[in-house]
Amino acid sequence: MTKKIINHIEKEFGVTFRHVETLTEAFTHSSYANDHRDKAIKNLERLEFLGDAVIELTVSEYLYKKFPNHPEGQLTRMRASIVRQESLASLAKEHRLHEFVRLGKGEEQMNGRSRTSLLCDLFEAFVGAVFVDQGMDTVVDILQKVLFPKIDSGAFSHGMDYKTALQELLQKNGVVTIQYKIVDKRGPDHEREFVVEVYVEGDSFGRGVGRSKKRAEQAAAKQALDMLEEANES
Amino acid sequence: MTKKIINHIEKEFGVTFRHVETLTEAFTHSSYANDHRDKAIKNLERLEFLGDAVIELTVSEYLYKKFPNHPEGQLTRMRASIVRQESLASLAKEHRLHEFVRLGKGEEQMNGRSRTSLLCDLFEAFVGAVFVDQGMDTVVDILQKVLFPKIDSGAFSHGMDYKTALQELLQKNGVVTIQYKIVDKRGPDHEREFVVEVYVEGDSFGRGVGRSKKRAEQAAAKQALDMLEEANES
CATH class of the missing domain: 3.30.160.20 (Double Stranded RNA Binding Domain)
Structure with a gap:
């Protein structure tokens, strides 16, 4: 499983993780960790905590620079529509992250793999893992490929209202x-x-x-x- | 006025700004800009937008590393108590940032200079300005002096349930x-x-x-x- 994730991330984002266990952590849902409680497996939640803040700053900086004349209120609304659950969830899906996340049995049966909130958490955890393992520059590189072009093309402007x-x-x-x-x-x-x-x-x-x-x-x-x-x- | 801010920031934080206008922007309240609307003066709000996200990430990373075994929920609660308005406002006051902010007449008369929300905005804008002018490392240096020791001494733990x-x-x-x-x-x-x-x-x-x-x-x-x-x- 881990091998598959490594290969996928390399192909999809051109990133080779130094610490594979960080990547594995980002692809382990709490339901999986709970199913294997005896093994004390780390789930993605701590990386999600970090990734959420990383995305928030990266997007903020991008908007701040790209729109030097937008007042704060407009930037805040744009940011909100970019970092909202649905947007991040669709990024996870586009890049097929959900195919590799380890889920508990119950979660799998309840279609957790395609649940918006789970997809969003997964994307945040992945970004958190990149930040921990590779640093901010690599995060920016990735978002420059997968997210910023969407901002440029106005994909989020309609979501502001x-x-x-x-x-x-x-x-x-x-x-x-x-x-x-x-x-x-x-x-x-x-x-x-x-x-x-x-x-x-x-x-x-x-x-x-x-x-x-x-x-x-x-x-x-x-x-x-x-x-x-x-x-x-x- | 600008000269005084520059001197104060150098003494207080050991930081010399490359672009003085960024520092001035961070110390200009919207009420001042409104009073001088003919001059199209920039106010602190855009820098506050950025600074807010910078502080959020910096604190998140600090907590993530310092408490490797805290679950996400605990980290989130700690972060919330650290980045709340009152905490950031008291940092602004401790380091006398409010003495240098340019306010409009009405705001000054209504004691805006000591209002919690204004103090918080000011601190966030200052951090935003440091981030823009100096980069993340300098932000971390400053928070290492003024904020992290408070976290270490448990200043925010009392709120913990x-x-x-x-x-x-x-x-x-x-x-x-x-x-x-x-x-x-x-x-x-x-x-x-x-x-x-x-x-x-x-x-x-x-x-x-x-x-x-x-x-x-x-x-x-x-x-x-x-x-x-x-x-x-x-």
Whole structure:
């Protein structure tokens, strides 16, 4: 198994790991480690913790340099749409990382191998492993091949507007009433925070907080999207 | 003003900026830029966007290396308590960054200079500026002086909830029964001490002493965690 992962990573990314055990760790799901608890096998979670922060910085730096005139708010929204679960999960799938991850029996039976959250964790863990074993420059090299061209081609620009995304998702099957209501305003004038709830056909689907009504609405729409995506997975 | 910032940063952190305008940008609040809108002055927000991700990764890497046996959940909780607004704000204050930030008139009058969120943003922007101008190594050097010793001395551990940590660790592999039992109450009423034993699936995993039942339980959970970590290492 390990041999196959090594070969795949070499072919796919041109990276040869110094410490194979780091790579193996990144391709071991907690369910597998649990199934073999007597052997104290390390799972991918610690590398995922690290990889998440590595991706966040790498993408931030790329956006910061590429868009020298974008204000912070725009950069933050772009970053959010790039590092969200679905985007990272599709990278894992495109590069067939999921074919090599070791899963527990139960997880395998429940189709864990194609679950969005698992795919995303796997991609983050892989990046964490590259960072630990090879360093930041190699991470940037890889993302330059697999992620940055997508940013350049505008693949994430549509994802920036969560309200539109939510509307599109819900109205695929016909017209649906979506309403945003301010449910709270808090804090002093100069640090005002808005709390907005989004209702779909009268039912609350999410809630968001922001410095402006617009931002709070976006946050609420995002929460609704996340909720719908999770519901879709299970 | 700029001269003063340069001198202060040199004295305080031993860093000499190559591009002074980056440093000035980090010390310019949006309220100041707004007051002088005709001059198109850059404010600190873009650097804050970057600095936030730089700190997140730097702290993540430090924790990852320092605690090779901590599970991901524990690392995430520690990181959250280290990078929270209040912690970063107090770093800004300790190193007197707020004395040099340029504020708008309104913000100054409303005591913006000592506002937690502004102090936090300022520290993040400063780190962002160091990252842009000097690179990651210099950021790590600075945090090694001003932040990591606090982590080492346990400044962020007080926020740790050992009972929750123990539960998360044990229940990763499925539901487990964890019970806390008072096994002794000792001392006179006014200096009562509780002794609590924590049982996992009926077996004793640790024991703790404290002035309240709650503290004794936390101490017992900590002992159980330490014991499990040692078992993991060997």
